[in-house]
Amino acid sequence: MTMGIDPSALGEDDLFRELGHLYDTRLEALRHASDQAYAEHTRRTAQLEAEYLRRYPGREVDPERLREGARAR
Numbered sequence: 122m123t124m125g126i127d128p129s130a131l132g133e134d135d136l137f138r139e140l141g142h143l144y145d146t147r148l149e150a151l152r153h154a155s156d157q158a159y160a161e162h163t164r165r166t167a168q169l170e171a172e173y174l175r176r177y178p179g180r181e182v183d184p185e186r187l188r189e190g191a192r193a194r
Contacts, residue, residue: 124161124165125139125165125168128168128169128171128172129172129175131172136169136172136173136176139169140166140169140170140173143162143165143166143169146162147162147166150162
C-alpha cells in the first residue's frame with residue numbers, strides 16, 4: 122500500500138512543505154515511532170528528496186559544505 126501523493130504530482134510549494142514537515146518530525150520519529158512508522162517516514166523522506174533532486178539536478182551547492190570549504194575553516 123502506497124501512502125501519500127506521488128511526489129511528481131506535487132507542486133513546488135507542496136513539495137517544500139512536505140519536506141519541511143518530514144524534517145521537523147524526523148527526530149521525533151527516530152526516538153518514539155514504531156519500527157513500521159519510522160520505516161514509512163524514511164521511505165517518504167527518500168521519495169520526496171529524490172523528487173527534489175530530479176527537479177533540481179544542478180542545485181546550488183554551498184562551497185562551505187564541500188571538503189575544501191571545511192579545510193579552509
